[in-house]
Amino acid sequence: MTEYRRILLDGAAVRVQRVGDLLLAPDGREVGVAEAVHLPPCQPSKIIAVHLNYRSRVEEFQGRLPKAPTYFHKPTSALNSHGGAVVRPERCKWLNYEGEIGIVIGRTCRNVPVEQVGEHILGYTVANDYGLHDFRDTDAGSMLRVKGSDTLCPLGPGLVTGWDFRGKSIRTLVNGKVAQDGNTDEMEWDMHYLVADIARTITLHPGDVLLSGTPANSRPVQPGDVVEVQVEGLGTLRNHIVSGPVPIDSAVGAQPTESEEVRSTALGGDWEYRGQRAPR
Incomplete structure (x- = not known):
């Protein structure tokens, strides 16, 4: 490697x-x-992320995986790097980490069989697919602001070639304590499958990134927290949380909300959120 x-x-x-x-x-x-x-270790023209892929995450929400993977898009303006600050905007409470692995494309990829996908992958990187759930009620399912706000896509610290994604551990730590602990063998759809699926209709260019899902126990973090994602063979991506310096204009557009769906999603699906202390 x-x-x-x-x-x-x-x-x-x-x-x-x-x-x-x-x-x-x-x-x-x-x-x-x-x-x-x-x-960021690459310069993508697009960042595509799968919604659900790890079995522990599905079980946490007491749900079922769909018959085929579903995806959302993170704009490149969300890119961040190892050591960078992740911004929780003013008047928002529900910023969640999601430790993930990013697949980085090396050759233009379009309508490629699964067994040939490896020839089109440059390498892999550690990712944290942060979600700002305060906007979950107002994004109408697009996840645009939830997952696409500035700084919410740290990648790094490096890009590793020659890495085998099978049977690898993935952990997220908050202030040194393990918060997520999973293994890539939990994935319903492996990384080659995800690339082949997207590339059936969407051309993937060199540098493009696919985020491959997160294990259970995504939870909110607060300004001052340090979040690390560790992936066996890929290293540790470290970021810290800060407050946004500019309040969201209350006269423009939909505002952050704190519905039961927002709280339940941020705190883990079947979480008994009533009576819990809200994040500061």
């Missing part, structure tokens, strides 16, 4: 290769991993 990263080096975006604790640029410059300013 080989790990590549994109970092800000002397004011320019540079693709580097990780060798131990060093990041090596093509021109010979080097920087320590801990000192690097990270950028």
